[in-house]
Amino acid sequence: MSNTPRNTKASSSVKLKSWLPLFFTQALGVLNDNLLKGAICFIAVLWVPQEMRATVLAMASGLLVIPFLMISPWAGRLSVRYDKAKVVNYAKLAEIPIMMIAIGGFFLESLWLSGFALLLMGFQSAIYAPSKYGLIRDVGGYKGINYGTGMMELLTFVSVLLGMVLAGFVADMGDAQKYILGGIFLSLALLGWWASNCIKVKEVEAQPEFEGSIQPWKFAKRTWKTAGQTKGLKWTLIGLGIFWLIGSLLQLVLLLHLPEQFDLSATQTSLVISAVAVGIGLGCWTAGVLSKDRVELGMTPIGGLGMAICLTVLSFAELSLGGFIFFAIASAFFSGWFKVPLNAWLQDRVKGRELGTMLALQNMLLCIFVLLSAIIFKVATLVMSSEAIIGVIALIAWGVAIGTLINIPAMFVRTLVFLLSKIVYRVRVHGADRVPKTGGALVVANHVSYLDFMLLVAAVPRQLRFVMLQDMYDKKIFKWLLKRMNMIPINARKGGNNLEAFNALCQAEINAGHVVCIFSEGTVTRTGQMLEFKRGIEYIAAGIEAPIIPVHLGDVIGTPCSFT
CATH class of the missing domain: 1.20.1250.20 (MFS general substrate transporter like domains)
Structure with missing residues (x-):
């Protein structure tokens, strides 16, 4: 790389x-x-x-x-x-x-x-x-x-x-x-x-003997139970449903709000709503382009936060028509960032022909949330103004954004780092396909700058579990986040027993199917020359049955946070 x-x-x-x-x-x-x-x-x-x-x-x-x-x-x-x-x-x-x-x-x-x-x-x-x-x-x-x-x-x-x-x-x-x-x-x-x-496409082999129930209630109950067998899948389906709840509510309230507050005609109102729909489409497209061949679930909380902020502005700020349209389109754009990673994650995690039944369940939930939005809108119009209804939609968006942020902080940080790396560096990657899609692996990289982790996040298409110093890991302000990000602390100064525990922890993570990343030199090079490899790699390798993937960070000398 x-x-x-x-x-x-x-x-x-x-x-x-x-x-x-x-x-x-x-x-x-x-x-x-x-x-x-x-x-x-x-x-x-x-x-x-x-x-x-x-x-x-x-x-x-x-x-x-x-x-x-x-x-x-x-x-x-x-x-x-x-x-x-x-x-x-x-x-x-x-x-x-x-x-x-x-x-x-x-x-x-x-x-x-x-x-x-x-x-x-x-x-x-x-x-x-x-x-x-x-x-x-x-x-x-x-x-x-x-x-x-x-x-x-x-x-x-x-x-x-x-x-x-x-x-x-x-x-x-x-x-x-x-x-x-x-x-x-x-x-x-x-x-x-x-x-x-x-x-014309080669499909996964069909299952003619499949006999799932076609009664809606029984089907939904059975498939929902099946979804529970894949960690996070139920929340993904709920998240997609909430996307449609927010979208449907916003469309309905715009039909009411735009003529009332800005005196728009029916044609003008429809054009604004059409622009909002284009905003959703562009958000979906850019999310797919930026993610490339990755499933970047961390884009979901980013989209949720952007959506919540824009909806809050729409509800509480005194905006001109142009300002209102801008923030409405922006909220729609971020909703696309919220939606696409969830859809992609569902497609990635549900295997074989089971995907069809899960997509059918998703369609049922979609309809339920759309109908629910109509009920909420009808009741809300009886007791509050259109601005207040937008505020309610913003509260729903804040709840979803904060919920996803708390549940997947590691993916959120990974996506932020991934996007930031695209701004700071222009990265060319060779051999990314050598990283297995599933199962454990040990990634061994040279250490050229303090931002090497950004390059590795940009290059490796899986969630990495980095090794880091115990002193930094133990700081109270960071520890909760670092623990949720599955960082692996090391303190070589406390003797061999601690290193044995560290090696065992790395081996356990790899054997459990995760990808651990370690810098072979143990510290950032001050001269630009590769330093001596630490022997910890040998000890970790002795206890795993997984590939060891060497990564060379080249042309990084002279970039920000390097010593030469």
């Missing part, structure tokens, strides 16, 4: 053409869903009396969500038992006749027929959602999880935005609107089916 300009490939480690069919399938499907929903909200709503229009708007949102609660267990079973690409392809094929029903509804000006088509699209989306997201890992491998997840989320929010904007545009087309709408519906469905046919 050297501190020189780098020339790395995309984080996915997979050619873009391998991703494109999945990306197009995602974008075109979400676009058609939201175009139909928007058309009902802008066009079909005018077919009913004024007093029924609020009900139609609520119905348009519910018809796309409720199917996820009803058939997610069955969708999860399909993704386990059958080829996921085929599940996606058949679901996209079904979109074509559904869109023909929708076209008939608009030509006949039948709200019931149009609503029925939207309900069918909800079922269609729910059926192939676990298979679609399960394909991310099949297309990009474990190294492509962050890139694939970030891009899928970006495309989702951009397509939601385009669908609603396009629906509003077509609504102003007068008598030609039904013909234009029909052509777009059918074209998107056909293109989406064609894109799904182009998904």
Whole structure:
């Protein structure tokens, strides 16, 4: 590894053409869903009396969500038992006749027929959602999880935005609107089916004998119990649910707050909300790009803190319209940083075909939290102002941010160091693939500067357990954090017994499947020349059955905190 300009490939480690069919399938499907929903909200709503229009708007949102609660267990079973690409392809094929029903509804000006088509699209989306997201890992491998997840989320929010904007545009087309709408519906469905046919990937072997329950309550109970077998997975699912709770609440309150406080029209309000949606998408994309082939769960508390700070400003500060929009988009951007690492971590930790059932459970929880947001919003509007509701959302964000910070401080600090290292250094890494994805290892590095740990964090794609001096470890102000970061203290001045205990501790950590990092020279070189290796490495190596990975820090002389 050297501190020189780098020339790395995309984080996915997979050619873009391998991703494109999945990306197009995602974008075109979400676009058609939201175009139909928007058309009902802008066009079909005018077919009913004024007093029924609020009900139609609520119905348009519910018809796309409720199917996820009803058939997610069955969708999860399909993704386990059958080829996921085929599940996606058949679901996209079904979109074509559904869109023909929708076209008939608009030509006949039948709200019931149009609503029925939207309900069918909800079922269609729910059926192939676990298979679609399960394909991310099949297309990009474990190294492509962050890139694939970030891009899928970006495309989702951009397509939601385009669908609603396009629906509003077509609504102003007068008598030609039904013909234009029909052509777009059918074209998107056909293109989406064609894109799904182009998904060619080697999948994990299916399990045709899998017999999970498809009753929603039994499925949720069994899968939730299974999630408990993977440390942290339940909290990951809850975190993703809270993301949707905050997002849905913010969208609802903006619809109320912007016209009241800034006297915006419906069109202006929709444009602001669209900009917020783009902010979420950009946050998701940048989180995936920055993480590259790592699962940087430490970005979640950073995103949570950024989201909480921005929402607090929105609630309590007196802002101009421009300032309000800026902080709303910023909070959305940080929410993307909060979400993508959780999605990537879930994909990374859930093995094999079990991923499909876990994604189905995630969809069920998503719907529950979205419905909960509607209830909270309805009750809140009866007793408080829109500014106060934003304050409540900020409190939820603070709770989540602080909770994640307390639970994963080591990952939080690692991510901060990782991002800081990208600013201080330009790092080129050779041989990072030599570090095993799982299992223990001993990383042995030379010691050139006091910031070498930053370079190692940037280079090694796993959580490192560093050896550090006992005197620093025992300082009360740092000890809690250092202990949670699993630092390994050493005090060679207290004699051989202490060193024996230290060696045993390092061996135990490695044999338990962790990666321990030790500086072979024991101190920073003052001359720029490599010093004599300490014999502790030999003692540690004698008691482990794990790879020993040498790391050379090159071209670091003359950088900050080095002696020469």
